[in-house]
Amino acid sequence: MKSSRLLLISVAVVTGMGAFVMMSGREPPPAPPVVAVAPPPPAIEMAEVLVAAAELPMGQTIKPADLRWQSWPKSAVSDGSLQRGSAPTALEDTVGSIVRNPFLSGEPIRREKLIKANGSGFLSAILPSGKRAVAISIDARGSNTAGGFILPNDRVDVLRTARDEDASRSGTGDVQTAATILTNIRVLAVGQTVQERNGERVVTGDTATLELTPAQAEAVTLAQKVGQLSLTLRSLADAGQAAPDAPEPQTAENGGLTVVRYGVSKQMPRR
Numbered sequence: 269m270k271s272s273r274l275l276l277i278s279v280a281v282v283t284g285m286g287a288f289v290m291m292s293g294r295e296p297p298p299a300p301p302v303v304a305v306a307p308p309p310p311a312i313e314m315a316e317v318l319v320a321a322a323e324l325p326m327g328q329t330i331k332p333a334d335l336r337w338q339s340w341p342k343s344a345v346s347d348g349s350l351q352r353g354s355a356p357t358a359l360e361d362t363v364g365s366i367v368r369n370p371f372l373s374g375e376p377i378r379r380e381k382l383i384k385a386n387g388s389g390f391l392s393a394i395l396p397s398g399k400r401a402v403a404i405s406i407d408a409r410g411s412n413t414a415g416g417f418i419l420p421n422d423r424v425d426v427l428r429t430a431r432d433e434d435a436s437r438s439g440t441g442d443v444q445t446a447a448t449i450l451t452n453i454r455v456l457a458v459g460q461t462v463q464e465r466n467g468e469r470v471v472t473g474d475t476a477t478l479e480l481t482p483a484q485a486e487a488v489t490l491a492q493k494v495g496q497l498s499l500t501l502r503s504l505a506d507a508g509q510a511a512p513d514a515p516e517p518q519t520a521e522n523g524g525l526t527v528v529r530y531g532v533s534k535q536m537p538r539r
Contacts, residue, residue: 401478425450
């Protein structure tokens, strides 16, 4: 068959099919929908932050293995964190510091939770400026320390129990008195323990070390000579409030102790 005849037949077939589609009233199939492609999210800016490689308890001297650099979203980095971009030698500078407050594993290192001992002991390193650490004798069974449930960093009141010499001499018998001489005092350590360890809720020891001012240290030292001291545990809710009827005692010029009971001041001489 000649090529011209084949061409005519092909054109006729295509034309016939087009006419059939038009006569049937069917619309041509819709074009496939165009799927919008979302732009990729912006890259999160990261920063390298110095964190604890393991749990760091209070009093531990930091070694190089205790620290590591970790990528952290820059928008979530707090101002007190140590960043490698602004402090590239922070890891080396932090080694040798003493942990003042515990760190959890992966927690960012903050300078205010560390202290440089410079060769001093831990207790003197964590003691605030102007404060003194004074140890008082306690019963290891906890009979004069709230049953042994007083832990380091708790707040306590200090009570003094002694014999009332004036009442005893008056012939009424042996009279004992008790008075609160200090309130809202922080306990630094019980025995040799300066923090709760391994979930231990009872700490026993023969001494309790208190954080005192120089005047309070004098009062406590004198009170131990003329009587027995006991510690009463303060509630966490009012740990920052002083008892209204127990002002801080003052040391007199003669070295005696002024005790205020029921609003009445009484001078306790040195014995």
